Structures are given as structure tokens and as C-alpha cells.
Amino acid sequence: MGESRDAFVKDIFERYVKSQASLSPQSKRKSGRRLAVVSVGSKFRTQLTELMGKLRSTGASFVRCIKPNLKNAPSTFMGGEVLSQLHSAGMMAVLDLMDDGYPTRTPFQGLHELYKNRAPSTLTSLDAKSFCEALFKTVGMHESDYKFGKTKVFFRPGKFAEFDQVVQPDTGRRKELVTKTARWLVKARWRKAQYAVLSIIKLMRKVQYRGSHRVVIQKTAKMYLAKKKHKPRYKTVSKLEFLLERLSQMRQMTGKLKADQETIMASIEAIEKAVKAMLTKVKSTVMPNVALQAGYKDLLENVHNLMERIESALKRQKVTGDAAKAAAIHKAIEDEKRAREEVERRQRQEEEARKEKSDMEARRKKEEEEAEKREALMKQERAAKSMQEKINSDEDARKNKLAEQERRDHELALRLAQESGESEFSKVSRQSLRRSVMITEKQEAKAQQKHDLSQWKYAELRDIINTSCDIELLEACRVEFHRRLKVYHAWKLKNKKNVDAAAAAGSSKGANEGDHQRAPDAIMKPALAESTASAPTPKEQPSGQKVEAAEFPQRYFRVPFVRPSEKTQPGYQSKGWWYAHFDGNWIARQIDMYPGKKPVILVAGKNDMDMCELSLTETGLTRKKGAEILPKQFEDQWTRLGGPPYIRPANRKK
Numbered sequence: 001m002g003e004s005r006d007a008f009v010k011d012i013f014e015r016y017v018k019s020q021a022s023l024s025p026q027s028k029r030k031s032g033r034r035l036a037v038v039s040v041g042s043k044f045r046t047q048l049t050e051l052m053g054k055l056r057s058t059g060a061s062f063v064r065c066i067k068p069n070l071k072n073a074p075s076t077f078m079g080g081e082v083l084s085q086l087h088s089a090g091m092m093a094v095l096d097l098m099d100d101g102y103p104t105r106t107p108f109q110g111l112h113e114l115y116k117n118r119a120p121s122t123l124t125s126l127d128a129k130s131f132c133e134a135l136f137k138t139v140g141m142h143e144s145d146y147k148f149g150k151t152k153v154f155f156r157p158g159k160f161a162e163f164d165q166v167v168q169p170d171t172g173r174r175k176e177l178v179t180k181t182a183r184w185l186v187k188a189r190w191r192k193a194q195y196a197v198l199s200i201i202k203l204m205r206k207v208q209y210r211g212s213h214r215v216v217i218q219k220t221a222k223m224y225l226a227k228k229k230h231k232p233r234y235k236t237v238s239k240l241e242f243l244l245e246r247l248s249q250m251r252q253m254t255g256k257l258k259a260d261q262e263t264i265m266a267s268i269e270a271i272e273k274a275v276k277a278m279l280t281k282v283k284s285t286v287m288p289n290v291a292l293q294a295g296y297k298d299l300l301e302n303v304h305n306l307m308e309r310i311e312s313a314l315k316r317q318k319v320t321g322d323a324a325k326a327a328a329i330h331k332a333i334e335d336e337k338r339a340r341e342e343v344e345r346r347q348r349q350e351e352e353a354r355k356e357k358s359d360m361e362a363r364r365k366k367e368e369e370e371a372e373k374r375e376a377l378m379k380q381e382r383a384a385k386s387m388q389e390k391i392n393s394d395e396d397a398r399k400n401k402l403a404e405q406e407r408r409d410h411e412l413a414l415r416l417a418q419e420s421g422e423s424e425f426s427k428v429s430r431q432s433l434r435r436s437v438m439i440t441e442k443q444e445a446k447a448q449q450k451h452d453l454s455q456w457k458y459a460e461l462r463d464i465i466n467t468s469c470d471i472e473l474l475e476a477c478r479v480e481f482h483r484r485l486k487v488y489h490a491w492k493l494k495n496k497k498n499v500d501a502a503a504a505a506g507s508s509k510g511a512n513e514g515d516h517q518r519a520p521d522a523i524m525k526p527a528l529a530e531s532t533a534s535a536p537t538p539k540e541q542p543s544g545q546k547v548e549a550a551e552f553p554q555r556y557f558r559v560p561f562v563r564p565s566e567k568t569q570p571g572y573q574s575k576g577w578w579y580a581h582f583d584g585n586w587i588a589r590q591i592d593m594y595p596g597k598k599p600v601i602l603v604a605g606k607n608d609m610d611m612c613e614l615s616l617t618e619t620g621l622t623r624k625k626g627a628e629i630l631p632k633q634f635e636d637q638w639t640r641l642g643g644p645p646y647i648r649p650a651n652r653k654k
Helices: 007-022 025-032 040-058 079-089 091-100 108-115 128-139 159-166 171-212 214-255 261-284 289-320 322-420 437-448 458-467 471-494 496-504 508-515 521-532 631-640
Strands: 104-107 146-148 152-155 554-561 576-583 586-593 600-603
Touching: 079 091, 104 108, 104 159, 108 128, 108 152, 128 146, 128 171, 152 159, 171 214, 214 261, 214 289, 261 289, 289 322, 458 471, 521 554, 554 631, 576 631, 586 631
Parallel strands: none
Antiparallel strands: 104 152, 146 152, 554 576, 576 586, 586 600
8 A cells, every 4th residue: 555556545545554653552552452443533643643743843922824815726826815814813912012122132142152151251151130130231232122021031123143243252342342341241240239228328318217206106005005094084084074064054054043043053053963973083093994984974963863853843834934025026027027028129119210220211211202202293383384384474464465465446436436426336235354364274274172261260270180080180280381481481581681770679589480490491591492483382182182190100200400599609600400290291299309499399380480391202301211210209398398299180080
């Protein structure tokens, strides 16, 4: 079979011969008794043995099995397949890791045996690790090119080859290495000597430090032993002192009692003497812990019993006074509740005041815009009206001219008829001249008015204003009354020189009028200028339209002013306040406050001659920033000055 032409059969026979040769004599004797059969298991075992022998001879650290080809043919390698298997098995990553790390490694002893014959005698006497370190330092290798382990040294890739090339036997190089080695050994031994000296100094200082703290340690130990021995005593002392404090508190509690006060005081003094006696004994003598606990327990029990007695007496005494105390507590709670409600009420009032101020400012801006629009519209109306009046006047002039011409023609015709001697002639009624358009319009407007107040007297108008419940009639009377006041004050302003002369003559009324001002100049002057420019008067309520009370809002204002008598004085700086309450469009109450003068309180219906006659629209107060105030601010001043309560016409009872 060894000479068979079949390669497979021949290979099997050769392997069998080799396996028989490798068997021991005993196994040959055992196998010689029976026919040797080559099985698959024996063949696998033989192959595995050969493989392990090869691996041991190569000195490999690990094994990876690679399939060289997909056809299972011997001595055939497919590069792509092999590389794919190496990538999948992680071999390439391992090689990269070894390349980045320290792939070359060797034992200290191996390097010592390898290079001790080349190295000088000064190095061969060292141990293996020191020999390697001295050798590396001598040849000038950097510390990052190698690392020392416990038994091996690790090299960066290619660094071991460089090291081996440097250490090759060379006479010139060897002398240089010997010189460097000697220098390095001297430096290394000097560093070791320095480290040893520093270690000895450190040890010496440590011994000195511990020696200096020996007293502290002894003191601490003695203190611990003393505390352990006397701890029950000073704890008992602190407890007894606490009992003395309790007894002083009990004495204060006993002072509140009305019955059995003397008996309880005597008991407290007796217990206090016993506590002080035990306290002195504990401080002066060393007593066992059992005796200390027993004495303290007896005293504590006596104090507890006496405390219960005092508390029961106080409880009995408290029962009698619970009603009064409960009433006092209830009163305190009610007072606190009222105070809290008052604070909440003030906070709500402040919030409402802030909201009202913001509303007033928004309303002022809105009214200012409306006033500007209304003024522009009035200007347009005045221009249109003046143009219409001019047209009407031209038309009236033309009509009057025609009427005059007709009258002259008529008279001429009559004279001619008389001169001709005619006895009878038709009576021609003279045509009445037409009146102007303005007079006709005034008559029509007067006919459309619901209330004709032109013939009413001043007293009648004021009585209606003060007593009437008819809102529509009341408003009409107000309009007529203030119209007459405006006429009166306009006439009075024209004759001011006569009034001043009367005041100078000593008239008390004239003096008062000279010092009193119906409204500040900031209000009167613009209104006077507007009236001079023929500004239209406030429109009356059209007839047939019902006037509601809600149409007359209550608004309050405050304006600074200066009295007329002080304006003539040089450098005047004093300033007063003018308060006004408008019920709808007309003033209802007025306050004049001035430093150093008595405040003046004026009410509509009584003091109309001294009050502002202008309407709210004419004063322009709604357009003055900061002039409008809250109702509470006006009412506080009015009540403080003793003003009478104000009843709105809408709230009057019929």
C-alpha cells in the first residue's frame, strides 16, 4: 500500500507507519496481538498531535484556524477569502492594537543572558531588571519606547530592533556605552541616596511629631478615664440643677394660686432643701452610681407629685374664670377679624380707586377727542351758518327792496287815482312785509319748546330746581337759570369798576366779592374767550324726549387756584384748591380752600350767585389731565368741613 499510485491511499499508509513508530513498546505489544485498523478517530488524533507539535515548536501565543479555499484543496490559498476570515475573526484589529501598544515583549532574564557578554562588568553584576534599565538608559532609549512589567519588558514596534542594533559589539561604541553606563550608575545611586536621606528625615520628623503629641495623647487618655469615673456624678449634678429650675417655676405657678398657696410653698421649700443637700453631697464625695440613681429618683418623684398638685389646683381655679377668658379670647378674635376685614376693605378700596382713576383717565381722553371732533364740527357749522346767514340777509335785503318798490308803486297809483277824480276804487290791502328768516326760525323754535321759561322769575326757577321731581322740567329750569346767571355775570364784568369803587368805599359785600372767585382763572378765561367768539350754548333737551336720571353722572374735580386779592401782591406763592361736584352738566356743590383762610362751602340752590355758572362742557374740566378725582376724596373733604348731605333730584320723594 505504500507503493500505491493513489495519493490518498499512499498518504494514509505513511501516516499509519508514522503513528506506529511513535507508539510505545507496551502499546505495540498490545496492538500486535490484533490486526491494526486505521480508523477516522485515530487518523484525526494523529493529525492533531502533529499540529500541536508544530505549534509548540513555533512558540505562538494564540491560534486562529483559517480556511484557505472553498474547494478544500491542499496548498491552495484564496486571498480574498482568507482576508475576509481574518477581518471577521478580529485579527486585523488585534494587529492594529499591538502596533499601537507594545507588541514586542521579552523577560528580564532573557535580555540579561543575551547581552551580559557584550556589556561591561559594571552592568553584569546588577540584577536582571536593573541591568535592563541601565542598558536602556545607556543606549539613550526614550521612556515612552518601552515599559517595565513584573517579569517582562515591553517594546514599541521596531524599538527592540533598534536597541539590538545599538548594542552590537563595536569597540568604539562599547567604550562610549561603558562611559555612559558609569555616569548613569553614579546618578542613579546618588538619587537613591538622596531618596534614602529624605526618607530618613521624614521618618525623624514623624517620630518627633509623635513625641510632641505624646503629652496630648496622655492627657486625652486621662481625661477619658476621669470622665468615665465621674460621669454619673456630673450628670446627676446637671439633673439636680434642672430640678432646682423646675422648683423655681413651680414657685411662680404657686404665686398665681388663690388657695393653699402657703402649704404648697412650704412643700417646695422642703424639696428644695433636700435637693441642695444632695447636690452638696454629690459634689464633695464619690458615690456609687446606684446610690445616685436612687436619691435622684426619690427627689424626682416628690417634684412630680407636687407638680401634679399645683396643676390640679390651677385647673380648679381656671374652671371658675373660663367664661371671662373665653369672652376675652372671643373679643380678641373678633377684633382681629374686624382688623383683617378693615385691611381687606382698604385694599379693595385702593384697588377700586386705582381702577376708577384709570377709567377716569380713559374717559378724559375719550371726551377730549370727542371735544376736538365737536369743536371741528362746530367750526364747520359756524362757517356754514355764517354763509347761510349772509345768503339769508342778501335775500331779505332783496325782498325788502321789492316790498319797498311795491309800496311806492301802490302809493303812486293811489295819488294818480285821486288826481284823476275817481270816487270809487278797489281797496287794495297793503301787503305785510315779510319778516326775516332768523326771526321766523326763532318763533318756530319757541313754539316747539315744551316749557316756556322766558317769563319765569328767578325765585320760581330756583324753587323748581330745589323741590321738583320732574327731571325734564328740572333740567330745563337749570338751563334757563344758568343762562340768566351768565348774562348777569357778563353785565357785572362790564361794570367791574363800579363794583371795585363800592368795595373801596367800605361795602362788606363788595369786599367779599373782590376776594372771592367763582372758579379758577384756568377755567373762567378759556370759557370767557369762547363766549366772546360766539360759541353756541349747550343744547337743550328736545321736546318730547324723556330725560332719564342715569343721563346725569356725578363727577368730581379738584383744581389749584390763587385768590384775586393776592395776585396783586408781588411774589405770591400760596396756592389754594377749588373742589367742584357736577350733577350732570351743572355744578351742585363747591368748596374753596385757601391757606390761612376759612374754607368756603357752597351748595346749588342757596349760593348760586357765588358758584360757577358754567356747564361742565364749557369748563373743559373733562379734558384737564389730573383734574378729576374720586368721589371719596370729595366726600371726605365735604364731611370734614361740615357740609350738609346732598340729595340728588332723581332721589327726591314726590
